[in-house]
Amino acid sequence: DAEITQSPRHKITETGRQVTLACxxxxxxxxxxxxxxxxxxxxxxxxxxYGVQDTNKGEVSDGYSVSRSNTEDLxxxxxxxxxxxxxxxxxxxSYGGVTDTQYFGPGTRLTVL
Amino acid sequence: xxxxxxxxxxxxxxxxxxxxxxxxxxxxxxxxxxxWYKQPPSGELVFLIRRNSFDEQNExxxxxxxxxxxxxxxxxFTITASxxxxxxxxxxxxxxxxDDKIIFGxxxxxxxxx
Numbered sequence: 001d002a003e004i005t006q007s008p009r010h011k012i013t014e015t016g017r018q019v020t021l022a023c024x025x026x027x028x029x030x031x032x033x034x035x036x037x038x039x040x041x042x043x044x045x046x047x048x049x050y051g052v053q054d055t056n057k058g059e060v061s062d063g064y065s066v067s068r069s070n071t072e073d074l075x076x077x078x079x080x081x082x083x084x085x086x087x088x089x090x091x092x093x094s095y096g097g098v099t100d101t102q103y104f105g106p107g108t109r110l111t112v113l
Numbered sequence: 114x115x116x117x118x119x120x121x122x123x124x125x126x127x128x129x130x131x132x133x134x135x136x137x138x139x140x141x142x143x144x145x146x147x148x149w150y151k152q153p154p155s156g157e158l159v160f161l162i163r164r165n166s167f168d169e170q171n172e173x174x175x176x177x178x179x180x181x182x183x184x185x186x187x188x189x190f191t192i193t194a195s196x197x198x199x200x201x202x203x204x205x206x207x208x209x210x211x212d213d214k215i216i217f218g219x220x221x222x223x224x225x226x227x
Binding site: 042044048058088092100101102104107 | 145146148150156157158159160163165204208209210212213214215217218219220
C-alpha cells in the first residue's frame with residue numbers, strides 16, 4: 001500500500017545544530033508539504049513543493065529549508081536549530097494542488113534544548 | 114483573507130450522545146474546498162472529508178455527518194451516538210483555487226466519556 005513516512009519519529013538536539021527531518025512518500029504525488037503543529041496555533045505551513053526542483057516558502061519558513069531532488073522525498077532542514085523550533089512536524093502529500101486532499105505522515109517530535 | 118474558526122476549544126460528552134463540532138470560515142473566493150481531519154491521541158492526522166463550494170449537499174458516512182451551509186459560511190461536523198474511540202482533536206480546513214496553502218482551524222478537542 002502507498003504511504004508517507006517520516007524519520008526520525010523523535011529527535012532531541014541542541015541549539016545551533018543542523019537537523020534534517022526526512023519525509024518519503026510512495027503515493028507518487030507531485031505535491032509535498034511540511035507543517036509544524038504547536039499548541040494554540042494549530043497547523044502552520046513551513047515549505048511546500050509542487051514537483052522536482054520546485055520549492056516554495058510557507059507561512060513560517062524562517063530558519064527552515066527544503067530541497068526536492070526526486071518525487072518521493074522532501075527533507076526539511078533546520079539550519080541552526082533554535083528552542084522556538086521545538087514542535088511536532090508533519091509532512092503531507094497530495095496529487096493535485098492545495099485544493100486536493102493532503103495525506104499526512106505520522107509526524108516527528110523535535111525537541112531543541 | 115482566508116480564515117477558519119473553530120470556536121469550541123474543547124468539548125466533553127458522555128458516550129452515545131450526539132455531538133456537533135462547529136466550523137466557520139471566511140473567504141472571498143467563490144470556489145473553495147473545505148476539509149475535516151481527525152487527530153487521535155496517537156498523533157497522526159486522518160483525512161475525513163473534502164467538500165467543494167458548489168456542493169452543498171449534506172454528507173453522511175456511518176455515524177459521521179457534515180452540514181455545509183454557504184449562507185452562514187459554516188461546515189459543521191456531527192458525530193451520532195458517539196464512542197470513546199471518537200475522542201480526538203478535529204481540525205477544519207479551507208483552501209481556495211489559485212492559492213498556495215490550506216488554512217487550518219486551531220482544532221476542537223473532543224472527549225467522549227465512558
